[in-house]
Amino acid sequence: MSELDRALTACAENVEEYLDRLLPKSEMPEARVIDAMRYATLGGGKRIRPFLLVQCAGLFSVSESRSYRAAAALEMVHCYSLVHDDLPAMDDDDMRRGRPTVHKEFDDATAILAGDALLTKSFEVLADPDTHGNASVRANLCLVLAQAAGDHGMVGGQMLDLVAEQSQLDIPEITRLQRMKTGALIAVACDMGAIMGQASNAARQALHHYAHDIGLAFQIADDLLDVEGDAEEVGKRTGKDEAAGKATFVSLLGVERARDQAHLLAEQAAAHLEMFEEKGEHLKQLANFIVTRRK
C-alpha cells in the first residue's frame, strides 16, 4: 500500500465517522428519510472531494476536527447529486457503488426527499460554529459551495448534460459541461480548504489552478473507465455513454489521445503546487492517482 493509499483510506474512514455522527439514526416516524440519507452517504465512495478539502485545509494547519466537518458537508452535496441523478426521471440507474441506488432500495419519493435533505444539511453543517470559529469563514463556505453546486455549477451542468442528449457537443462544449457538472465541486473542495485556512490570494489561486486541472483529468479518466472498465470492478453500469450516443472526451479524442491528455493535466496540476513544497506531496500524488485509478 502506497503512502497515498494509506492517506486516502484514513480519510475515507474519518469521513464515514463524521457522516455517521452528523446524520444520527432516528426513532421518529419520519426516520425513513434519515435512513435513506445514511444509505446514500455511508459505506463507500472514494471520498476524493473530502480528501482534497482536508489536504488543502491541512496546508494551512486547519484542525482536522474542523476540516472533516466541512468535508462531510461537501460529500453530502456530492451524494445528493448522485441520488437525484440516478432517479428514473433522470439517468434511471439501478446500481451505484455495487449496491441498489437509493430509489431502488427505498422509493422515488424518499430518494427525492433524502437528496433534498442532504443538500440542506450540508449548509447546516457549514454554518455551524463547530465548523469554524470565524463567522466570515462560515458564511464564505456556504457562499462558494452554493455557487459551485447550483445553476451556474453542478446543477447547470446536469441540465446541460440532459440538453446535450439532443445534440452533438464539441470539445469546448464538453469541457464547459464537465467544468460545471463535476469540475465545480472538485474545485470548491480545494477552495473550501483554502477559505478555512484563510489562505493568501496567491495560495488560493495556486489551488484553484490545481483543482481546475485535476477536475478535467478526473472526468477524462471517468470517460475512459466507462469505455474500458469492468462494471463489477467500477461498481456501476459501464458503456453508458456509448450506448446513449453521448459525445465524451474519449469519443471525440479517441482512447490514446484522451489518456495522454489526462496524464498531461495531472502533471500540470502537480506543477501548480510548488509553493507548498513537501506539504503538497499528497495532493501531487492524488493528481497521478486520479488518472491511473481502475474504478
Place this chain on the structure above:
Amino acid sequence: MSELDRALTACAENVEEYLDRLLPKSEMPEARVIDAMRYATLGGGKRIRPFLLVQCAGLFSVSESRSYRAAAALEMVHCYSLVHDDLPAMDDDDMRRGRPTVHKEFDDATAILAGDALLTKSFEVLADPDTHGNASVRANLCLVLAQAAGDHGMVGGQMLDLVAEQSQLDIPEITRLQRMKTGALIAVACDMGAIMGQASNAARQALHHYAHDIGLAFQIADDLLDVEGDAEEVGKRTGKDEAAGKATFVSLLGVERARDQAHLLAEQAAAHLEMFEEKGEHLKQLANFIVTRRK
C-alpha cells in the same frame, strides 16, 4: 382595500422584483433550468413567508434592500418544496396557482433540477454580503433556514406526510406533522427577521411564539379551504385530503371546532406582539387574515 391588503400587495411586488433580479434569464444552453426556476417562483403566490420576514425585520429597522433579499431566498425554498412536492413520485399534481405545475410545463428531470437549484440559490443569496454586512448574521441565517427546511423540519414533515398515508394520525401527531411540514418555514421567516435585526432574546422569543401560533392557524385554515374551497378560486385541486382518506384537523375536529381553533390561535398570536406596540400592527392583522382568507 384594507391597509393590510395594500401592504401585502406591495410586498408581493417587491418579492417578485427581487426574485426576478436574483434569477436573471440566461442565453446559455442550460437556460432551461433557469427558465424553470423563474416559472416556479415568479408570477404569483401570496408571499406570506416573505411578508413575515420583512415585517419582523422592520420591527428592528432593517433596511428593505436587505430584508427583501432574505425574503426572496426564503421564498425560493418554499417554491422548491412545491416543485418537488408536485412531482409524479410525490403528490402528482398538475395544477398550482392556476397554472400547470413545473414538471407539466417542462418535464420531471427539469423540475427536479430546478428545485435543487432554487434550494441551493437561497443559501447563495443569504451568504452574500449584500444580504447583511455582519458575517455572523449571514451564517446564522443559513443555519436557521437549513434547520427549518431539512430532515428535522420541512423535509422531515413531508416524509411524515408520506408515511402517514399508511396510518391514521391523532391530533398530537398531526400537530407535529404540520409544525414540521409548514410551521417550520413560517417560524423561520420570523426568526430570520429577528436575526437580521439582531433582536433581543425577549423580542426573538415573542416572535417565535407568534410564529408558532400563526403556523398552526395557517394549516387549519388550509385544511378548511381544502374542504370548503372552490378549486378555481383556490388555484389548485381541492378535496385532496378527503379523497386520500387523510386525517386532517378538519376531519378530526369537524369544521366548526377547527374554525374556532384557528381563530383562537390567531388571537393568541396577536397577543404575543404587545411589546412591539403599533409597529406590530401589520403582523397582528396578518394573523387575522390567515384564518379568514378565501384562497
